[in-house]
Amino acid sequence: MAKLYFNYSVMNAGKSAHLLLVRHNYIENGDKVLLFTSVKDDRSGIGKVASRIGISADAIAVSPEDDIFDIAQKLNAESPVTAVLVDEVQFMTPEQVYQMSEIVDTLELPCLTWGLKNNFQGQLFSPAVENMLALADEINLIKTVCHCGKRATMILKYNPDGSIVQGGEVVETGGESRYVSVCRKHWKEGNIGPRARQAVFEAGYGTKVVCQSCETVFPSIFGDPEQANDCAAKLEGDKISGFFGSTVADACEFHFARGVPEEAKQGVICDACIRGHLQEGRLLRTSSWFDNDPPRNAAPLAALSVATNDDIREAIAKSMEEQE
Numbered sequence: 001m002a003k004l005y006f007n008y009s010v011m012n013a014g015k016s017a018h019l020l021l022v023r024h025n026y027i028e029n030g031d032k033v034l035l036f037t038s039v040k041d042d043r044s045g046i047g048k049v050a051s052r053i054g055i056s057a058d059a060i061a062v063s064p065e066d067d068i069f070d071i072a073q074k075l076n077a078e079s080p081v082t083a084v085l086v087d088e089v090q091f092m093t094p095e096q097v098y099q100m101s102e103i104v105d106t107l108e109l110p111c112l113t114w115g116l117k118n119n120f121q122g123q124l125f126s127p128a129v130e131n132m133l134a135l136a137d138e139i140n141l142i143k144t145v146c147h148c149g150k151r152a153t154m155i156l157k158y159n160p161d162g163s164i165v166q167g168g169e170v171v172e173t174g175g176e177s178r179y180v181s182v183c184r185k186h187w188k189e190g191n192i193g194p195r196a197r198q199a200v201f202e203a204g205y206g207t208k209v210v211c212q213s214c215e216t217v218f219p220s221i222f223g224d225p226e227q228a229n230d231c232a233a234k235l236e237g238d239k240i241s242g243f244f245g246s247t248v249a250d251a252c253e254f255h256f257a258r259g260v261p262e263e264a265k266q267g268v269i270c271d272a273c274i275r276g277h278l279q280e281g282r283l284l285r286t287s288s289w290f291d292n293d294p295p296r297n298a299a300p301l302a303a304l305s306v307a308t309n310d311d312i313r314e315a316i317a318k319s320m321e322e323q324e
């Protein structure tokens with residue numbers, strides 16, 4: 001029995017790829033399928049369904065005044081059609097969604113449709129979507145995940161600087177790079193996730209934290225020019241103090257036991273550089289805010305009077321072991 005299917009998704013979930021795969025399977029089978037899309041979707045040219053993975057197909061682009069049932073009926077009379085596929089349901093009119101149900105009920109052809117369910121404001125995208133949810137025989141979510149790993153069911157829209165767009169034009173195509181699909185919790189929080197934030201940062205927004213030694217640039221955590229993930233420590237004199245964000249030096253102090261090497265520059269220093277100095281046996285951890293008793297430096301510093309690199313390495317390894 002023919003049915004009306006609604007395959008809905010959030011943005012960037014591979015919706016068009018899914019549609020094109022279904023179409024491909026029909027055509028491989030020698031079947032004739034009709035493919036409709038909206039004139040409002042002009043991202044890859046009007047009358048084209050294209051997926052970001054590089055495949056595309058020509059489609060019949062309909063305007064709001066077009067009758068999809070009429071078109072399908074005529075084309076089916078010319079030569080029999082096996083199925084009708086419709087992309088961008090959210091841009092159709094409620095009447096056109098009704099016409100899709102007529103393709104099923106009158107022509108007895110399966111009608112498979114794809115579209116977005118929600119807009120970025122967390123409401124149903126359009127009256128067409130409302131109508132489709134009411135009329136469809138089968139509703140299927142094309143699954144994709146949020147940056148946290150949970151299922152993404154919502155869409156966030158953000159400005160070039162990473163701030164969240166709350167209002168404005170809902171029916172808008174293109175610019176998918178500034179939409180991100182997230183779980184409901186992260187949608188409420190307006191959390192676009194690390195990858196989108198990194199892209200914002202690379203586009204030149206946000207505060208940079210620069211390791212003075214290796215000149216690697218990191219995005220600041222709190223807008224502080226000295227605090228980033230993996231780069232939140234500072235070399236002053238022969239002492240390195242670390243802060244939240246550093247994976248090796250958070251709330252710790254280190255000393256260069258045998259003088260500051262030339263490649264260690266004063267100022268912000270990243271974890272990779274600190275690790276390098278640790279591996280070379282140049283650094284001793286002298287204090288940590290996490291431990292009150294007894295000072296970690298006792299054993300390693302005693303070893304210093306006769307220190308060779310090997311002695312220092314051993315002392316550091318021992319002191320690291322004790323700290324765990």
Ligand SMILES: [Zn+2]
Binds near residue numbers: 149
């Ligand atoms: Zn999430």
Ligand SMILES: [Zn+2]
Binds near residue numbers: 212
């Ligand atoms: Zn560095």
